[in-house]
Amino acid sequence: MTKRPNIPAEIKRRVLVEAGHRCAIHTCKNPNVDIHHIIPWAKCQEHNFNNLIALCPNCHRRVHNGEIDQKSLLMYKASLVKREIKETDLENTQKSINNFSSNIESHQSVLLSEQNNNEYKYSIDFEYPHFIPNMGDLRQINVLLEAQAIKALLCERLRAFEQLFSETNHSDNLILKNLLEQGNAYASSFKIIVHTEGIITIRQSIYYYSSGAAHPNHFTTGVNYFRNPLISINLEHLFTDSLKALDVLSDYCIKILELENQDSEANEWVRDGAGRNWENYDNFVIDENGIIIFFHPYQVGSYAEGERIVVISSRFIFPLLKENTKLHLLWN
Ligand SMILES: [Zn+2]
Ligand SMILES: [Zn+2]
Structure with a gap:
């Protein structure tokens, strides 16, 4: 058994700053924190930023006894990215929504969720906005956003299904076998950046874990439209x-x-x-x-x-x- 090295100071700092030096479970926010590996160290054997999350001793214990599962941790991690960006680059984000003159338009949050624990394991939680009223160009945007979520869901189903028959799934490497047992996980959260009569922009933050990989990954996608008439901004x-x-x-x-x-x-x-x-x-x-x-x-x-x-x-x-x-x- 090789000795586990310490988490490099730079990575540790990023994980703490990402969570504002508080527990990453936003309703908890306890300032006393440990760093937890979402995919356990025994399986991943590396310290990767995307796999690390700041938790207070109490939440940490709840994670280890299974009360808070891995999928929930990925969702908490996805929502942290939103917060980190808001506090740095996008300080004025909230302003544009609050300044929006007419109060008639707003949005709800929709969660498209599916979990499969059978022979091929995966879970997807895709959170996206649904604009109200569902009329005119807002209805068109709603159709597009819903289609995007369904597409992500179908891609995840297909990916999990294909993995069943892939060579790696039949490998006799023990660490890999261990990692494959985790199943795929996909968690996406959104933030409306601009909502005016002329422009709507949305930022979608995605955390995903691919079965067999040592750590989760993160990326962002932007959705940008001019309105009346609706045109995708290029x-x-x-x-x-x-x-x-x-x-x-x-x-x-x-x-x-x-x-x-x-x-x-x-x-x-x-x-x-x-x-x-x-x-x-x-x-x-x-x-x-x-x-x-x-x-x-x-x-x-x-x-x-x-x-x-x-x-x-x-x-x-x-x-x-x-x-x-x-x-x-x-x-x-
Ligand atoms: Zn831990
Ligand atoms: Zn906590």
Whole structure:
């Protein structure tokens, strides 16, 4: 039996900051915390940020005696990401919703949930918004959001089913066998970033654990619409000179990402994944202060770093915009 190394200080700090140095179970918030491995150390044998969660001794005990299950922990972890982002980049998020002049429009939260404990194990909890009233372009957005949730559910079913017949499932590696027993888990939570008469943007935060993997993963997707008429926002079409805008965006993102890199070898990934290609810029969310670009895990770096985010200020983009877009109203 190999000795378990300590959690590296940098990772430990991130886990604590993510939870605000309090228990990650938001109704508890006890300031006295331990760090828990969602997929147990005995199975994963590594300290990965996505697999770690801050818990107070009381909640920690409830986890270990099975009162709070792994699936719930993934959901708590997914909601922490929301909080972390809100407290840093998106301080003004709430404002845009509160400022929304007419109180007629609002939304409810819908949870699409399915769990299978038979021969192939998986669970999915997909939380998405349902706008009220269910009329006009809000009804169209509702249809799209529901379809997106159902699609995720079907993909998870298919993935779990395919794993049943995969080679890895018949491996005789003990650690792998152990990990496969966990089953797949998928937890998604949302946050409405902008809701005005002209624009709706939503950020979907996803935590998923793939059976057989050593730790869970996290990524974000952005949903952005202009309203009346409903048009899916495509960055490429926002600018007078789209080639010039691509140059500016790409140069800026590469510079920021390279500054964050610890070793220059990783810069090659960055130049590739954030290079001058609109496909590299299709995952973003528009907020009151500008555009937040999400780079998928692997897109601009090695996997260990996970998802990378670059925030681009509206002031920076403003001069490049076409005239009189709905963004002018938002960013004025
Ligand atoms: Zn623990
Ligand atoms: Zn607690």
